[in-house]
Amino acid sequence: MKEDLICGVAILLYLVLLYLLTTAFIKTGRAVDRYKMKKKTDKIKVGQRYEHKNYFKDPFERGKHVIKILDVKEGYALYEYEEKLYIRSSVSLEDIAKIYVLITDIK
Structure with missing residues (x-):
């Protein structure tokens, strides 16, 4: 026991x-x-240009879905699409790092 x-x-x-x-x-x-x-x-800074990973791999869609970072505050980034200047949106920095590919870097 x-x-x-x-x-x-x-x-x-x-x-x-x-x-x-x-x-x-x-x-x-x-x-x-x-x-x-x-x-x-x-590494995400104002003025950088990013493109969505899915479109970046497709040669026919490449360059059509580019965003430009306008402002970075408190973990979020305000961006606009280059082709559609009137559309502005906000997304978290983590989502940008996961979903987008850096095209141009600002130093």
């Missing part, structure tokens, strides 16, 4: 330790992803 209790406590401690290690690995992975995204979003 005593051996069964000790075995049960050992299994419980093993599961708790496994849970803690798993959560530590997950949180570390998320922190690394946030750091990498921060490095990408810090």
Whole structure:
């Protein structure tokens, strides 16, 4: 009886330790992803031109869906389409880093 209790406590401690290690690995992975995204979003500046990744790969659509960054504030970027100057929109910097390809860089 005593051996069964000790075995049960050992299994419980093993599961708790496994849970803690798993959560530590997950949180570390998320922190690394946030750091990498921060490095990408810090490079986004006013005046840069981007194109959507899907259109960038298509030779027939390339150059037709270009956006220009007008303003960057608090994690969001105001942009306008180059062909349609009257359309202005806002998107998060993370979305720009994930979805768009940099065409021209401003130094």
